[in-house]
Amino acid sequence: MIPLDSEAPEFVDVMRSALLQISEDSDSWTRHIYPRLIVDVSDEFRFRRESSAPSGFIDWRSGEKLIESARRTLVAGAKFFLSPGRHFVNRNGRFASRYLDQVLMGQTAPGSYIVTAYAPPNAGISLSNSEAAGLLDVDMAHGRDVSKAVVRAVEATAEAVEHYRLSGSLSGFEAGVDRGISYEMTQALLGIAANSDGADITVEWDSTSGPTPLESTHFEFSGADAEPLGKAAVRLAEDKSSRMVTLIGRVHLLAKKQAGSPGVFGVEALTAGSVKKVRVRLADEEDYHEAIRAHEEDLALQVSGKLEKEGNLSWLYNATVIRTLGHVDEYQRRRTRGNDVMAGQMDLFNAESNAKGEGGELPS
Structure with missing residues (x-):
């Protein structure tokens, strides 16, 4: 608890207590408090994968794959923001790259290996591929709107995976293209789920941005989800x-x-x-x-x-x-x-x- 009103009679005592807690827990200060103080207002995406390595570590190849899959998830959702598609290939790629350029990557957290992405909700992403468009305050997408599109696409894909578990049918993937399911998104989540003992994606929305705080979102995946995601990727890539x-x-x-x-x-x-x-x-x-x-x-x-x-x-x-x-x-x-x-x-x-x-x- 950090006191904000310096005129309050209990301010000094509460501040001393807060500073004492921080001094006794340097790991929390290093990993959680200080990074958020130096980062501007941002929405937080956490991509977690179970790891048998010591706390906060992962075997190198799996770590590389998780970072790549986290990037692909953000890119696939950003492509969907402009328009839905079964298989984007390079379509909407420049816009997705401009969104990714606004995102920071944070440190891993203790426990299972976690890759954190900080996406500024107030950033403006140009809707035009023209270099001059970035200098004008027109045709700009709001950063949080793009991040919401990422979440909607992950949510639709997770629901299609659950539908496959219950029915054995890929129809949920086909029906969910308009909601953000794509070859690119299934590939991204396949990289997170495949050969894992458990993985998840958590999104925390910055409460200081926007009039109404948004609830956090959580999606879980397992190694068994690789089968429907792989089959769906083949189906969505079909010509x-x-x-x-x-x-x-x-x-x-x-x-x-x-x-x-x-x-x-x-x-x-x-x-x-x-x-x-x-x-x-x-x-x-x-x-x-x-x-x-x-x-x-x-x-x-x-x-x-x-x-x-x-x-x-x-x-x-x-x-x-x-x-x-x-x-x-x-x-x-x-x-x-x-x-x-x-x-x-x-x-x-x-x-x-x-x-x-x-x-x-x-x-x-």
Whole structure:
């Protein structure tokens, strides 16, 4: 309790008590009080992931993934603020980048690993891509309105996940596109939930901004949510005007990324099918980083796109990276165990293959 009225008779005693408490708890001062004093008015997004590491720590790769997924969540919601879409690719990307430029990243908190984003509610984000527009007080979006769009999109996606738990249907994702569900948002939340022992997103609205205080918002996810989020990502990335396929394979080739190009890489299929190797041309440059990680760590990669043949080469155009499926050797061991299952039995170790089939290319 910090006294504000210096003229009050009890001011000195209450202030001494407050300062004594702060001096005896330096960790709270360092992690909670001081950062909020030096940061302007801001709405707070906390992305938390359970971690078996010591308090406030996480294994490096999981930490990188959580930060990337937190960024993708904010970007996907900001894109939705301008207009809904199943798969934005680069649409509304510049506006989302301008919103992200206003956001600060805070320190992790004790306990499970937490990434904190501070979004200023009073910031103005230009609705125009023109550099001159930022100098004029016109066509500006209010920072809090964009942050609210992020929350609405996360809420709609979380509700679609809950609908899938109850019904086994992806219809909730399809129906929720107008409310902010998109390929980009499902990908962002997939990165938070996958391989986790529990994760959540909490939003605290700054009470000093706006006439009416807003209630905090909390969304929880688990590792089991990776299945519906992954399936929904494939569904939302579909181009219904062409034949889309999904492949699972090893990244064996990385082409040098050209300026302004999302990137190209080669995939060697790990499952039987008509296509053994395919060149992948991405729709979104965000996915190229995941392909690099899959190549460096020898991870099985699930990718979806429009399959075409050019001479002796097979190409996957307008492609999207759905997710990584663990180390290649471990993935192949899981598939081998699945092949040993007798007719009429269910393979508990390879449920994904049971659901989608064992073909090297999976119709979307």
